[in-house]
Amino acid sequence: MNLVLMVWRQENARAQGHMQRIEAKDVSPDMSFLEMLDVVNEGLTEAGQSPIAFDHDCREGICGSCGVVINGVPHGPQPGTTTCQLHMRHFRDGQVIVIEPFRARAFPVIRDLMVDRSAFDRVIAAGGFITSPTGSAPDGNAMLVSKHAADTAMEAAACIGCGACVAACPNASAMLFVGAKVSHLGLLPQGQPERWSRVHAMVAAMDAEGFGGCTNFLECAAVCPKNVSSDFIGRLNRDLIGAVFLARPRVASNDAG
Amino acid sequence: MFGLIPFFRSTIGKKVLMAVSGFFLFAFCVEHVTGALLFLRGPDAINGYGRLLHYSAALIWFFRAGLLTSAVVHVTFATLLYFQEFGARPVGYQNRRYLRSSYAARTMKYSGPFLLGFVIFHLAHLTWGYNVVPGPFIEGDIYANMLNGFRTGWVALVYLGAVSLLGLHLLHGAHSMFESLGLRHRRIESLLFGFARVATVVISVGLALAPAAVFFRIIGG
Amino acid sequence: MSESLRNDGRVWVPLRAGDQRPPGQIPEAERDYYLERRYPSFGNLVPRDVASRAAKAVCDENRGVGPGGRGVFLDFSDVISRQGEAVVRERYGNLFDMYERITAENPYKVPMRIYPAVHYTMGGLWVDYNLMSTIPGLFVLGEANFSDHGANRLGASALMQGLADGYFIIPYTIGSYLAGSKPGSGSADQPEFDAAKAQVRERASRLLARRGRRSATSFHRELGKLLWENCGMARTAAGLKQALARIPELREQFWREVMVPGSQEELNQSLETAGRVGDFLEFAELLCRDALTREESCGGHFRQEYQTPDGEARRDDARFAHVAVWEHRGDGAEPLRHTEPLSFENVHLAQRSYK
Numbered sequence: 001m002n003l004v005l006m007v008w009r010q011e012n013a014r015a016q017g018h019m020q021r022i023e024a025k026d027v028s029p030d031m032s033f034l035e036m037l038d039v040v041n042e043g044l045t046e047a048g049q050s051p052i053a054f055d056h057d058c059r060e061g062i063c064g065s066c067g068v069v070i071n072g073v074p075h076g077p078q079p080g081t082t083t084c085q086l087h088m089r090h091f092r093d094g095q096v097i098v099i100e101p102f103r104a105r106a107f108p109v110i111r112d113l114m115v116d117r118s119a120f121d122r123v124i125a126a127g128g129f130i131t132s133p134t135g136s137a138p139d140g141n142a143m144l145v146s147k148h149a150a151d152t153a154m155e156a157a158a159c160i161g162c163g164a165c166v167a168a169c170p171n172a173s174a175m176l177f178v179g180a181k182v183s184h185l186g187l188l189p190q191g192q193p194e195r196w197s198r199v200h201a202m203v204a205a206m207d208a209e210g211f212g213g214c215t216n217f218l219e220c221a222a223v224c225p226k227n228v229s230s231d232f233i234g235r236l237n238r239d240l241i242g243a244v245f246l247a248r249p250r251v252a253s254n255d256a257g
Numbered sequence: 258m259f260g261l262i263p264f265f266r267s268t269i270g271k272k273v274l275m276a277v278s279g280f281f282l283f284a285f286c287v288e289h290v291t292g293a294l295l296f297l298r299g300p301d302a303i304n305g306y307g308r309l310l311h312y313s314a315a316l317i318w319f320f321r322a323g324l325l326t327s328a329v330v331h332v333t334f335a336t337l338l339y340f341q342e343f344g345a346r347p348v349g350y351q352n353r354r355y356l357r358s359s360y361a362a363r364t365m366k367y368s369g370p371f372l373l374g375f376v377i378f379h380l381a382h383l384t385w386g387y388n389v390v391p392g393p394f395i396e397g398d399i400y401a402n403m404l405n406g407f408r409t410g411w412v413a414l415v416y417l418g419a420v421s422l423l424g425l426h427l428l429h430g431a432h433s434m435f436e437s438l439g440l441r442h443r444r445i446e447s448l449l450f451g452f453a454r455v456a457t458v459v460i461s462v463g464l465a466l467a468p469a470a471v472f473f474r475i476i477g478g
Numbered sequence: 479m480s481e482s483l484r485n486d487g488r489v490w491v492p493l494r495a496g497d498q499r500p501p502g503q504i505p506e507a508e509r510d511y512y513l514e515r516r517y518p519s520f521g522n523l524v525p526r527d528v529a530s531r532a533a534k535a536v537c538d539e540n541r542g543v544g545p546g547g548r549g550v551f552l553d554f555s556d557v558i559s560r561q562g563e564a565v566v567r568e569r570y571g572n573l574f575d576m577y578e579r580i581t582a583e584n585p586y587k588v589p590m591r592i593y594p595a596v597h598y599t600m601g602g603l604w605v606d607y608n609l610m611s612t613i614p615g616l617f618v619l620g621e622a623n624f625s626d627h628g629a630n631r632l633g634a635s636a637l638m639q640g641l642a643d644g645y646f647i648i649p650y651t652i653g654s655y656l657a658g659s660k661p662g663s664g665s666a667d668q669p670e671f672d673a674a675k676a677q678v679r680e681r682a683s684r685l686l687a688r689r690g691r692r693s694a695t696s697f698h699r700e701l702g703k704l705l706w707e708n709c710g711m712a713r714t715a716a717g718l719k720q721a722l723a724r725i726p727e728l729r730e731q732f733w734r735e736v737m738v739p740g741s742q743e744e745l746n747q748s749l750e751t752a753g754r755v756g757d758f759l760e761f762a763e764l765l766c767r768d769a770l771t772r773e774e775s776c777g778g779h780f781r782q783e784y785q786t787p788d789g790e791a792r793r794d795d796a797r798f799a800h801v802a803v804w805e806h807r808g809d810g811a812e813p814l815r816h817t818e819p820l821s822f823e824n825v826h827l828a829q830r831s832y833k
Contacts, residue, residue: 006351008351011744012744012745017348019351032580038695042693042695045693045737045739045748046691046693048739049739050739050740051739051747051748053745053747060576061576061579069350069352071352071354072350072352072353072354073354073356078579080575081579085576085579085580086579087579087580087582089582098351098352100350100351100352103346103348103349103350104345104346105344105345105346105347106345109348110745111744111745114745132645132649133649134649134650134653135650136650138646168356170342170355170358170363171342171345171346172342172345172346173268173342173345175269203267203268203269204263204267206268207266207267207268210344210345211268211345212268212338212341212342212345212346213268213269213271213272213338213341213342214268214269214272214437215272215342215362215365215433216362216429216432216433216436216437216441217357217358217362217363218357218358219355219356219357219358221357222356222357223356229443230441231441231442231443233436233441234436234439234440234441234442235439236269236439237269237272237273237436237437237438237439237441238439240264240267240269240270241264241273241438241439243264244260244261244264
């Protein structure tokens with residue numbers, strides 16, 4: 001099949017971007033979206049033009065590197081599917097495909113379709129850790145976790161941090177991501193010591209990055225390639241309200257007692 | 258604890274304030290429907306209701322202060338959040354498709370300011386008695402003032418338009434306020450959405466009946 | 479797809495070579511459940527090296543399925559009819575979804591088509607018992623180190639090794655390193671930094687010289703094919719020697735003719751790819767050298783010269799019961815092979831049989 005791509009091209013963070021029309025010829029319907037871009041890039045390289053920069057890594061839908069906005073929807077038209085797992089059979093011959101980077105102040109464009117998502121790393125660094133015992137290794141089943149907590153924490157941990165939630169939100173809010181990260185540790189016994197300081201620190205980091213607020217649109221959960229539930233936004237709200245009363249300072253003072 | 262001030266500085270805290278103030282404004286809307294419906298029963302009913310509300314000056318000013326505070330908080334934080342959200346995506350999309358969000362949700366930031374404008378007009382018309390509509394204003398005779406106003410076609414249409422906008426605002430607001438407080442779970446989602454729909458219909462239809470009845474000359478014809 | 483699928487799926491191909499019928503139309507009697515036939519006691523649960531070679535063998539007999547004939551069926555119809563679709567969905571739902579996304583076929587209805595592919599590798603960076611590499615203070619965790627996968631990579635264990643190393647080992651071993659070292663005060667204006675920077679710039683400039691017209695990706699493909707053919711599921715001394723002769727040529731050609739657009743002053747993914755392909759061209763040679771040196775068959779390393787009469791791997795424990803570590807001695811210099819003997823105190827080495 002033959003396609004017409006309208007691709008956002010931008011030299012670097014400071015440059016002015018524009019849409020470029022690129023024809024993709026002889027695309028196999030069995031290709032993934034990224035393989036299609038690989039083929040287009042090979043053609044651009046051979047023609048002496050600069051290839052389209054885009055993020056990718058595992059191509060199995062589990063690393064969170066890839067992600068572009070395809071015809072107005074982050075990760076494209078298939079629900080619960082990352083860009084790398086989206087296959088060209090979901091497009092029609094002759095279709096025009098508009099490809100844009102994830103847009104948010106907190107995700108500045110690095111080049112073309114690549115954006116800098118280190119804002120997420122800083123949110124993780126603010127609270128994505130637990131206190132780990134040292135000394136002798138723990139026994140396998142010394143810490144009991146209920147099936148419900150384990151399953152719910154696993155659901156939250158399915159978040160791959162791709163940023164599609166931010167890209168989809170009309171407010172560019174990161175609440176689904178932060179909700180998933182706060183809940184994933186907050187639901188498990190290992191995450192309890194920092195539960196309240198964690199939510200406080202991660203929300204503060206989120207706000208400092210310039211993400212918007214949650215207006216309960218739920219576009220985030222609709223595009224999430226891992227189907228992370230918006231329930232975790234509710235949990236984030238509840239935990240932050242709890243933290244007003246229960247959070248302790250991060251570093252204990254040296255006073256006795 | 259890390260205190261209330263930092264909490265209300267956070268985006269989530271601001272949304273909590275929006276939700277709580279929105280809840281009080283919502284509760285007032287419910288109460289207001291009662292008054293508006295009494296108009297349909299005639300002058301004695303609604304004027305008596307008005308006298309009841311004014312029974313205690315302290316009480317009415319207590320409620321007015323609460324309402325005014327809620328409105329100020331709601332508008333102030335809506336403005337703050339609007340600018341935060343506006344700044345959160347400096348470069349927009351060329352092509353955008355929405356999958357899940359409702360029209361009502363996406364237009365909150367537009368329906369809100371219009372409603373604020375209408376509330377000021379409505380107060381000027383029926384509470385302060387400024388001559389914003391043709392015809393005289395009679396202190397204490399709520400029935401006559403409403404009837405007079407709604408007899409002018411454009412006034413009735415402004416009221417009908419405003420209650421439609423209010424309905425749009427509530428269709429999202431009446432469940433969003435619970436969700437912003439953390440009451441969000443797949444088990445209660447349909448309950449909250451159902452509540453919002455019922456509340457929207459009750460409030461907007463309830464408030465629309467009086468101006469509509471006059472506009473179509475069912476009352477005072 | 480994940481190896482865990484073989485816990486419940488049954489692997490088969492048509493009995494008759496060149497049978498093109500869809501799987502549903504091939505009657506039970508005309509199917510060859512070759513793993514169950516060849517390995518009655520282990521059946522579909524034989525280790526991945528054995529399963530991979532068996533899949534290759536039936537495809538080499540022209541009994542492979544799907545376009546290109548490089549595939550075997552992995553059939554879940556038995557377990558679905560026995561335990562119900564819900565049970566299967568609970569166990570493998572995510573994998574089935576992934577398969578359906580890739581192939582547009584519903585594996586609850588139609589057997590999966592699978593074939594061995596390069597995925598993770600056995601081996602990795604050498605680490606000591608505390609997971610520290612040869613560079614003091616550099617700890618290597620998870621699949622990047624060599625510690626858990628020797629002759630055979632254990633199935634579905636990528637996360638497991640990450641968890642084991644990250645949760646059960648490193649918290650208890652890094653402490654002793656940290657206790658013995660003071661926080662340093664390194665700064666980037668030392669001569670070592672300048673030297674490293676200059677080295678990287680020089681390498682990038684060589685790649686960007688644009689002397690030829692071939693993309694780095696095309697070299698990557700050619701190298702991949704060469705290794706797949708000669709250092710893949712079945713290896714021979716002749717094939718490995720051939721690869722060892724060809725790789726240096728290809729590497730030379732790469733540095734002479736590769737075409738990398740753009741500059742090194744901005745983000746340049748083509749340059750990144752070219753740099754990696756440059757590394758692969760060195761590492762590929764090491765892989766072949768290692769495979770040639772180990773004159774036995776062991777797990778994933780199957781040398782055709784060393785097999786039992788019924789085609790299974792034949793080890794040479796007298797000469798090769800060791801882990802081999804290659805020391806890099808600079809570009810162009812021959813790497814040096816070190817060995818660490820494997821000693822077994824409780825469970826002793828024996829010839830495996832899955833029959």
